[in-house]
Amino acid sequence: MADPLLEVRGLRKRFGGLVATDDVDLDAGEGETLAVIGPNGAGKTTLIAQLSGDLRPDAGVIRFAGEDVTRLDAPARSARGLARSFQITSVFRDFPALDNVALAVQAHAGHSFRFWRPAGADRALREPARLVLEQVGLGMRADVVAGVLAHGEQRQLEIAMALATRPRLLLLDEPMAGMGAEESQQMIRLLGTLKRAHTIVLVEHDMDAVFALADRIAVMVYGRVIAVGSPETIRASAEVRRAYLGEAS
Numbered sequence: 001m002a003d004p005l006l007e008v009r010g011l012r013k014r015f016g017g018l019v020a021t022d023d024v025d026l027d028a029g030e031g032e033t034l035a036v037i038g039p040n041g042a043g044k045t046t047l048i049a050q051l052s053g054d055l056r057p058d059a060g061v062i063r064f065a066g067e068d069v070t071r072l073d074a075p076a077r078s079a080r081g082l083a084r085s086f087q088i089t090s091v092f093r094d095f096p097a098l099d100n101v102a103l104a105v106q107a108h109a110g111h112s113f114r115f116w117r118p119a120g121a122d123r124a125l126r127e128p129a130r131l132v133l134e135q136v137g138l139g140m141r142a143d144v145v146a147g148v149l150a151h152g153e154q155r156q157l158e159i160a161m162a163l164a165t166r167p168r169l170l171l172l173d174e175p176m177a178g179m180g181a182e183e184s185q186q187m188i189r190l191l192g193t194l195k196r197a198h199t200i201v202l203v204e205h206d207m208d209a210v211f212a213l214a215d216r217i218a219v220m221v222y223g224r225v226i227a228v229g230s231p232e233t234i235r236a237s238a239e240v241r242r243a244y245l246g247e248a249s
Helices: 044-052 074-080 097-108 123-135 151-163 181-194 207-213 231-236 238-245
Strands: 006-015 018-028 033-037 059-064 082-085 169-173 199-203 216-221 224-229
Touching (some): 018 044, 074 082, 199 207, 207 231, 224 238
Parallel strands (some): 082 169
């Protein structure tokens, strides 16, 4: 069996008396979509923050593409091919969609943000940014200010910004949060396309999305991973139903 693209061993993070991640072991193989589910407070977002480098673990090891990245910060991990989207939309609301993505292209190229000179005016940044917007279905919305985009479009834009860094691994924290049924279905279709070319770690409460997209599912409860398996295995697990999915699931 090939070595995993992402390997997590013994990951632990404590906030005072709260253990947010408790000796977490996880793997994600190249091209795999691994969904992480669990009730609120299970430690899922803390896990994603540690994987992205936004939060330093208290113990444990994170390896990406065979390299120990545990002590690397978020920009260094991004340069190696890890990209994160956030649970709460984190776009530049006063900038057009194109400028948002162009800034991500600019940052990945190693240049500082030049807010006084819109990145969208730079052809070397604008063209790849337009291609990414087309990829996520926002090609016709390139010149619309991000703050007036619909909520689902803002989530698409955030994923476009992640894709602009040319990642090998996408860390997606509840990309469907706050979406209606139609927006959620559109996001599922987008992620279904993206998973053909990217490894994805997906934290999501929408079980329709999880079972439609995941190759494997990890279930977290109180900071611990209690089960990992195929969607069919997880759906059939009595322990998982009791802990999270509910008997009706």
